[in-house]
Amino acid sequence: MAATLNRIGLARDAYKGAATTMCAGCGHNSITNHLIKALYELGVEPQRLAKMSGIGCSSKTPAYFVEQAHGFNGVHGRMPALTTGAQLADRRLIMLGVSGDGDTVSIGLGQFSATADVGSVQKKGAVNTFQPIDPCAVALTLGCSFVARSFSGDGKQLVPLIKAAIAHRGMALLDVISPCVTFNDHDGSTKSYSWVKEHDEEIHDVSFIPFFEEIAVDYAPGTAVSVEMHDGSHLLLKKLGEEYDPTDRMQAMHLVEDSRAKGQLLTGLLYIDESSPDFATTEHIPAERPLRDLGEQELRLSRADFDTFMDEFA
Amino acid sequence: MSNVKVNELTFQAATVNGSGSQSANMVLTRAIFSMGIPVAPKNVFPSNIEGLPTWYQLRITPEGYMARKGDPDVLVALNPATWANDLKTVRPGGAVIHEEAYSTADARDDVTYYPVPFAKLAKTRIASDTLRKQLTNMLYVGLVGGLLGIPRDRLEHGVQRVFQTKPKAWQVNLDAVNVGYDFWEENFRDRPCGFRLEPVKGKVDGLVLVEGNQAAALGALMGGVTVAAWYPITPSSSLCENLIAYADRFRVDPKTGERLISVVQAEDELAALGMAIGAGWAGARAMTSTSGPGISLMAEFSGLAYYAEIPVVIFDIQRVGPSTGLPTRTMQGDVSFAYSLSHGDTRHLVLLPGNVEECYEFARTAFDLADRFQAPVFVLSDLDLGMNLWMTSKFKYPEADFDRGKVLSAEQIEKLQGDWGRYRDVDGDGITYRTLPGTEHPLAGYFTRGSGHDENARYTESAEAYARNMDRLARKLEGARSALPQPILDEPGSEVGLIAFGSTDAAIAEARAVLSESGMRTDYLRLRALPISKAVGEFVARHERVYVVEQNRDGQVYDLVRLELAPDQVGKLRSIRYYDGQPIPAEAITRPLMELEAVPA
Ligand SMILES: Cc1ncc(C[n+]2csc(CCOP(=O)(O)OP(=O)(O)O)c2C)c(N)n1
Ligand code: SF4
Ligand SMILES: [Mg+2]
Numbered sequence: 001m002a003a004t005l006n007r008i009g010l011a012r013d014a015y016k017g018a019a020t021t022m023c024a025g026c027g028h029n030s031i032t033n034h035l036i037k038a039l040y041e042l043g044v045e046p047q048r049l050a051k052m053s054g055i056g057c058s059s060k061t062p063a064y065f066v067e068q069a070h071g072f073n074g075v076h077g078r079m080p081a082l083t084t085g086a087q088l089a090d091r092r093l094i095m096l097g098v099s100g101d102g103d104t105v106s107i108g109l110g111q112f113s114a115t116a117d118v119g120s121v122q123k124k125g126a127v128n129t130f131q132p133i134d135p136c137a138v139a140l141t142l143g144c145s146f147v148a149r150s151f152s153g154d155g156k157q158l159v160p161l162i163k164a165a166i167a168h169r170g171m172a173l174l175d176v177i178s179p180c181v182t183f184n185d186h187d188g189s190t191k192s193y194s195w196v197k198e199h200d201e202e203i204h205d206v207s208f209i210p211f212f213e214e215i216a217v218d219y220a221p222g223t224a225v226s227v228e229m230h231d232g233s234h235l236l237l238k239k240l241g242e243e244y245d246p247t248d249r250m251q252a253m254h255l256v257e258d259s260r261a262k263g264q265l266l267t268g269l270l271y272i273d274e275s276s277p278d279f280a281t282t283e284h285i286p287a288e289r290p291l292r293d294l295g296e297q298e299l300r301l302s303r304a305d306f307d308t309f310m311d312e313f314a
Numbered sequence: 315m316s317n318v319k320v321n322e323l324t325f326q327a328a329t330v331n332g333s334g335s336q337s338a339n340m341v342l343t344r345a346i347f348s349m350g351i352p353v354a355p356k357n358v359f360p361s362n363i364e365g366l367p368t369w370y371q372l373r374i375t376p377e378g379y380m381a382r383k384g385d386p387d388v389l390v391a392l393n394p395a396t397w398a399n400d401l402k403t404v405r406p407g408g409a410v411i412h413e414e415a416y417s418t419a420d421a422r423d424d425v426t427y428y429p430v431p432f433a434k435l436a437k438t439r440i441a442s443d444t445l446r447k448q449l450t451n452m453l454y455v456g457l458v459g460g461l462l463g464i465p466r467d468r469l470e471h472g473v474q475r476v477f478q479t480k481p482k483a484w485q486v487n488l489d490a491v492n493v494g495y496d497f498w499e500e501n502f503r504d505r506p507c508g509f510r511l512e513p514v515k516g517k518v519d520g521l522v523l524v525e526g527n528q529a530a531a532l533g534a535l536m537g538g539v540t541v542a543a544w545y546p547i548t549p550s551s552s553l554c555e556n557l558i559a560y561a562d563r564f565r566v567d568p569k570t571g572e573r574l575i576s577v578v579q580a581e582d583e584l585a586a587l588g589m590a591i592g593a594g595w596a597g598a599r600a601m602t603s604t605s606g607p608g609i610s611l612m613a614e615f616s617g618l619a620y621y622a623e624i625p626v627v628i629f630d631i632q633r634v635g636p637s638t639g640l641p642t643r644t645m646q647g648d649v650s651f652a653y654s655l656s657h658g659d660t661r662h663l664v665l666l667p668g669n670v671e672e673c674y675e676f677a678r679t680a681f682d683l684a685d686r687f688q689a690p691v692f693v694l695s696d697l698d699l700g701m702n703l704w705m706t707s708k709f710k711y712p713e714a715d716f717d718r719g720k721v722l723s724a725e726q727i728e729k730l731q732g733d734w735g736r737y738r739d740v741d742g743d744g745i746t747y748r749t750l751p752g753t754e755h756p757l758a759g760y761f762t763r764g765s766g767h768d769e770n771a772r773y774t775e776s777a778e779a780y781a782r783n784m785d786r787l788a789r790k791l792e793g794a795r796s797a798l799p800q801p802i803l804d805e806p807g808s809e810v811g812l813i814a815f816g817s818t819d820a821a822i823a824e825a826r827a828v829l830s831e832s833g834m835r836t837d838y839l840r841l842r843a844l845p846i847s848k849a850v851g852e853f854v855a856r857h858e859r860v861y862v863v864e865q866n867r868d869g870q871v872y873d874l875v876r877l878e879l880a881p882d883q884v885g886k887l888r889s890i891r892y893y894d895g896q897p898i899p900a901e902a903i904t905r906p907l908m909e910l911e912a913v914p915a
Contacts, residue, residue, distance in 0.1 A: 046756065047752060047753060047756070047758065047759070048752065050596070050752075063761055063773070067759070068756050068757075068759045069751075069759050070758075070759045070760065071759070071760075072592075072595060072761075072762045073761065073763040074588070074591075074618060074764065075588075075615060075618050075764060078584060078588040078615070080585075080588075081543075081585040081586075081587075081589045081591075081592060082588050082591060082595070084585075084588075084592060085543065085588065085589035085590055085591060085592025085593035085595075085600060086593060086595055086596035087592075088540075088541045088578070088589070088592075088593055088598065089540070089541060089593040089594075089595075089597055089600070090596050090597065090752050092752065093752055280576075283573065283578075284566075284572055285572070285573055285575075286572050286574070290597075290598075290752070291540035291541060291576065291593075291598050292540065292593075292597035292598040292599075292750065294538070294574055295716065296538065296715055299538040299540065299565075299574060300538070300712070301535065301536065301564050305564060306711050307711075309532070309564075310522065311522075312478075313522035313523060313524050314521075
């Protein structure tokens with residue numbers, strides 16, 4: 001049977017990577033599979049993708065998808081720095097960073113991570129007394145223009161969110177709760193598979209319609225919000241409970257705090273701002289010619305400018 | 315007066331920082347330089363924004379020596395807090411211009427005093443309330459002009475030169491200068507001092523005054539830097555600040571506003587180097603710039619760039635450590651640390667510019683070397699070199715194109731039918747071929763990592779693969795020995811050899827001249843890079859006794875040189891160290907050398 005090809009003529013297999021070395025049942029494997037699905041369905045060119053990560057189990061996963069793409073497994077906690085630099089060198093690259101909570105906001109491998117909730121119990125019995133850091137709250141405060149939360153076990157929600165994050169211009173933060181079945185799956189943990197499954201509250205039902213597809217889904221007026229993305233793709237958010245406007249940053253912050261107080265794990269698109277420019281644009285670097293391709297002609301002062309400049313030191 | 319010294323003196327202004335004295339000092343420097351007189355400025359400033367003592371020294375010699383010389387001949391004393399001590403440092407026969415209110419009751423009588431009511435003059439003769447504090451300093455420019463015989467038109471040139479971009483500031487400053495000049499003529503005409511400045515010809519023709527950090531910023535631009543990430547720290551900040559200023563001028567399309575560079579102030583030094591490495595990995599010419607505490611923070615990422623073989627240029631403008639140390643004082647203290655920065659068997663390419671021209675040259679060529687060796691290249695300047703003005707010939711326009719190193723294009727990969735490996739040593743020089751993300755070929759991709767990897771960049775913990783890789787990295791470094799800037803040799807023929815590097819060169823030049831006057835000839839090797847060139851061992855072999863002179867306590871380069879020598883040569887090596895945070899003066903070399911060589915002084 002011939003494999004189904006995506007819009008750039010690649011089969012799903014082209015988006016696979018090396019065999020995983022994660023523990024059986026690890027949430028990271030599900031995320032990897034969702035990434036493969038999203039990248040395949042979007043028709044992302046493997047050569048345009050750069051897979052970035054730090055150190056940790058999750059940081060190993062870029063080796064397990066899109067074999068053809070360049071990947072970079074850097075040092076612990078500094079994936080964003082490497083990613084920023086690479087993006088400046090070639091702004092046409094799609095930078096996809098995978099980083100664990102330990103990598104992003106500090107350790108968590110059997111030990112407590114900085115995202116652990118107060119009162120959460122460690123595998124060996126210790127109780128966490130520190131206030132957690134919520135990556136989404138931090139991202140909202142720092143002005144990130146795409147903030148979403150999801151769960152590794154919910155591909156129906158995660159795949160469209162990954163697609164939207166890739167389509168988004170600028171930095172997108174996707175906080176995926178991925179239970180560690182080896183160190184953090186016991187009773188008392190607020191990040192165990194069963195706890196997350198029980199407490200997962202979806203804000204809305206998410207679907208993503210890429211720019212190259214017709215919008216076929218139809219919702220009765222008032223039951224869904226449609227967000228048009230800068231590349232012509234659409235995010236359709238079907239109302240599940242209360243009214244929620246993901247373009248309202250204050251509402252997003254409120255929701256994040258409120259759900260934490262209630263002990264809920266809210267998932268979905270928390271915030272999006274499609275009008276904000278990406279970093280390369282604010283840096284005014286050329287749109288078409290990557291900085292890394294510029295040569296002597298463009299980068300050096302001309303002889304005349306150089307001479308004038310040297311004379312100014314006289 | 316018959317014994318007046320012409321064009322030979324050390325001037326010192328003792329002021330309070332943040333008061334605007336720097337502009338006054340620059341006006342004097344530019345005025346004197348424009349008389350054709352060689353100048354050597356040194357700024358001694360506190361780690362503070364406003365209110366602490368600061369000194370500016372301007373050394374003037376017929377020979378054009380550029381090293382620091384301790385004590386001043388002419389002092390302008392405008393800081394009550396340091397007045398008593400400042401006065402003690404003046405050489406006998408010196409001249410002292412001071413605020414009238416300072417007591418000279420039981421002061422020394424071997425200097426000439428010029429008391430000036432600075433505060434009163436400022437109040438009555440400077441109209442602008444807002445500028446009064448700054449302009450008070452311009453008064454001493456005029457007074458020193460009168461004292462040393464600097465023509466008024468030269469001072470005017472100095473004002474215009476310093477306020478080059480602010481013509482509106484010319485007149486007010488010049489007025490203040492003239493108030494000082496007039497005061498000197500009215501009150502001190504009959505009280506001449508033992509020093510004079512006279513215009514000369516042929517001493518500074520074609521020379522310019524440049525700070526090392528200006529030179530390095532220009533070098534980086536000419537070297538094609540397109541991504542610079544940094545975090546502010548004295549004394550390196552002015553490098554990236556200059557880079558931004560020059561880029562605003564030369565890398566921005568005035569019509570579209572498009573910039574052909576991105577200079578990012580990162581959240582800290584770790585991120586700064588991380589961004590530079592990310593950019594280098596993706597094929598940009600990338601750099602960061604830092605000093606002491608920052609270079610310590612960059613250790614882990616430096617190891618990654620070494621092991622994963624990513625080009626990046628790291629400027630370290632050395633200051634006094636350990637720890638926060640003396641942030642505004644100079645030292646050559648990071649040499650052995652930078653050379654092996656990071657854990658494991660890490661070894662780096664280190665460039666050691668010895669003057670501002672080399673700050674420019676090495677900044678530029680560091681990007682070629684980084685691309686060629688696919689490695690971090692450290693450029694070790696220091697506060698003295700980086701933040702003081704130095705006389706130099708104008709820099710040369712580069713003739714060679716960029717060396718982008720071994721980068722495979724999509725076409726080349728096609729030709730190889732995809733048979734390539736990121737870490738395969740095809741050429742036997744330890745330098746392998748890389749591809750850049752975005753290369754349009756399905757077989758171009760590979761996975762970069764700081765963990766164990768084999769020739770095809772695949773993760774491995776194999777003992778053999780690890781050892782093979784480390785051996786190859788060692789081979790690559792061996793090759794760099796002869797490819798990096800080679801030592802500069804000056805061997806008139808002597809049993810005694812000197813080895814130095816970096817900003818110590820200025821003091822060596824003077825020390826050798828002084829020694830040769832007292833009959834002691836010395837040969838000299840100036841080291842310009844690590845790993846150490848074979849030429850160093852050969853130099854030692856040609857001499858009986860070799861002194862390594864450096865500005866740190868532990869003799870870091872003395873140790874590194876020793877490691878390179880054959881066992882029978884090691885005993886020839888001796889060490890001269892200077893480490894009080896001030897730029898090394900020639901006496902700190904001549905004195906110990908004369909003692910050790912037992913030459914009657
Ligand atoms: C500088 C540094 N400190 C500590 C470590 C050790 N370390 C390796 S992985 C890890 C935790 C990773 O946690 P996370 O990023 O959440 O990844 P996960 O394994 O949970 O997916 C730590 C602390 C390191 N590699 N580097
Ligand atoms: S230790 Fe936990 S996070 Fe790591 S691979 Fe195993 S299950 Fe996944
Ligand atoms: Mg974790």
